Amino acid sequence: MSELPDCLLVANRGEIARRIIRTAKRLGVRTIAVHDPVDVKLPFVKEADEAVALDGETPVKSYLDGDQILTIAVEHGATAIHPGYGFLAENADFARSVTEAGLAWVGPSAEAIVKMGDKVESRRAVAEAGVPISGDAGAAQNSAAEAVAEAHRIGYPVMVKASAGGGGIGMAVAHNDEELRTAFENTRSMAARSFGSDRVFVERFIAAARHVEVQILGRADGTIVDLGERDCSTQRRHQKLIEESPAPNLDPAIRERLIESAVAAASAVGYVNAGTVEFLVDTTTGDFVFLEMNTRIQVEHPITELTHGVDIVEQQLAIATTGTTTPDFAPKQNGHAIELRICAEDPKRFYPRPGPILIYTEPSGEGIRVDSGFTAGTEVTQHFDSLVAKVCAFGPDRETALERAKGALAELEIEGLTTNAPFLEVLLETEEFGSGQYDTGLVEATQAEQKRLAKLAKQAQRSA
Template identity: 65%
Template sequence: MNQFPKRLLVANRGEIARRILLTARKAGIETVVVHHPVDQDLPFVSEADVAVALEAETPVKAYLDQKQIVQIGLWTGAEAVHPGYGFLSENPDFARAVRAAGMCWVGPPPEAIAAMGDKVEARNRVAAAGVPVSGGVGDVLRNAEDAVAEANRIGYPVMVKASGGGGGIGMTVARDDDQLRKAFASARSMSERSFGSDRIFVERFVEAARHIEVQVLGLDDGSILTLGERDCSTQRRHQKLVEETPAPGLNPEVRARLLDAAVVAARSVDYRNAGTVEFLLDTATDEFVFLEMNTRIQVEHPVTELTHGVDIVEQQLSIAWTGTTTPDFAPKPEGHAIEFRLCAEDPVRFFPSPGPIDEWVEPSGPGIRVDSGYRAGLSVTPHFDPMIAKICVSGRDRNEALERARGALDGFLVGPVRTNLPFLRRLLDSPEFIRGSYDTSIVATVTSR
């Protein structure tokens, strides 16, 4: 049996589409991409063997058109479909449609996607397997008074969350009954608009917390492999900006427990392919709770690749096609890596700031890797997430990685579109980040100075 499919359709755009195409070319896989006309000049379109334009009312709807994408896959002779992240990557119906059409789905089974896609059901599932969760388990809350009763049971402050959501949408901290009633109504409305679901739950909010996640690979024989942890605590509006591995200053015993818990969580849904199990770690007690499982490749996967000497996209393709990793798969954890998300946004308020790119010079050198979706002469449109590149650095240890990061951030030249580079530089010079003793409040701390 061949290790990989002969022809792959990439159902995504921008940086992640280019990243998947890179691995496919190295593996000798022919590639197909779909694109909305607004993206026709982006690098990923010209880098594929075949590019097919999508028809839709809006650019976003184009990349969410399951039927059209499956038809293009069949028409172009694609044997497999890789969804990247975002868009349809965690849509179980799309995974089923790809499989029903006779193509290979490069991702976990639809049943695992569905089980982890609803946060309440996911919490119930992993808790039953023995993984700690915040505030206990149960049904979604029917109304604001149910939320108040639950908050008084587990204790304020609490975080209000959309059960079917992601990307920080609808998440609000409430510190008393009145705040919770308002937050519940707001979160329910936003969740219904964004995700087509009004299912809301609350969990205990930890004031000084770290966001730690574990990379897993599930194989067809039931094995769950782990590729270390990543610290994703640097966030604005509950969305990640910087990730690093290994998590600085993490107690080895806590690390071992996190990896074990991730394996248990993945096994609870018979997980296959690449995924990430996310936890919230209380810095005061070193206790952690399950947050969610992302049933796809993560934006921050490069730092794991840099410290383990593996290609996660390659392993995704191999597992999807053969049920197991490539024969030469031999991860060797060493060194330290950090990823900075370069976004077209106001560096103070973090609001999206689309615009033209007249200058685009990527840094290079030892330990520097840039995954990007743009080049000079293009424009960042307002239709999509504002991330335009990922600046990744690695070194023998964290100090060397930090030094290379300074050179990489200073060496990235982009304009006149506004980006968050000024903030990333300030963050890198902050005492908390330099020490590695930060938590999810670090962005607020840096911006308040």
């Protein structure tokens, strides 16, 4: 069997489609891009060997039309489909349809997607494998009264979560019974509208927490390989802004247990291909609990590639075709890497700010990598996520990587579009981030400090 697919259809858009195409081109794999007409000018469309326009009621529905995409794949000779992240990446029905059509699905099995895509079921599965979780294993609360009873058992504060939620959506924190009853009903209603399932559950809320995730690759023979961990604690509205690998100031014993737990979680569902197991680490006690497993490639995978000298997309393609990694696969962790998510959004309130890009100049130099879906003359539309580019900095140590990240941000030039780059510059200069002693409250604390300083400046002006 060939080590790689002959022809790959990329069922995605923008930055991740372009990144997948880049690896496929290096490997001599023919690529097919599918695109909504609104994206026709984006680089990924031009860089694929062949591009096919999608027909959809809306741009988002175009990329979610699995039947249309699969038909295009078969008619145009694709032998494999890579879904990237988002859209159909964690759609078990689409994964199953691809394999039933005789094509290689570049991702885990439909069964693993179903198991890990439901937070209640995934918690039950990993708990049986000995992985720490918060709250009752596999329990979903069916009423506000049940949620309150569970909160009394595990102690406030608690977080209400949608079982089918993801991407920071479907979460609410409660500090007492009254707040919990409201959060429960609101979250259940939102979950039914957004995810088609109103199942929610309650877990202990860790106020001072770090969000640490472990990258794994599963082979068909059952072996699970870890590629170290990433710290993703710098978030706004539970969505990541900055990631780094390895996680700074992480106790080696905790790191070892995190990796062991990630391997156990993946093994519990017979996981094959690339995935990420996410945990919350209590900064006070060092205890950690399973958060979720993402059954796809992550947005932040470049920093793991930089610190391990591997191409995760290449390994995904190899596993999808042969069941195992490439013969030369020999990851070895080295150095430190930081990823900055450049988004088209208001740098103060983080509201999306779509628009045209008039000037676009990427930073360059030693240790700098930029993954972007846009160039000058293209436009970030209101239809999709606001991610413009991922600026990554690598160095032999964290200090070097951090200085390179700061330099890269200063060199980045985007005109005609409002981005969050100014806020990222502020974050990198904070004492907490500089020392590596931060948690998921860093963004909120930084915003509060900015508001305080702005208020003092105004008072000084009035007094002058």
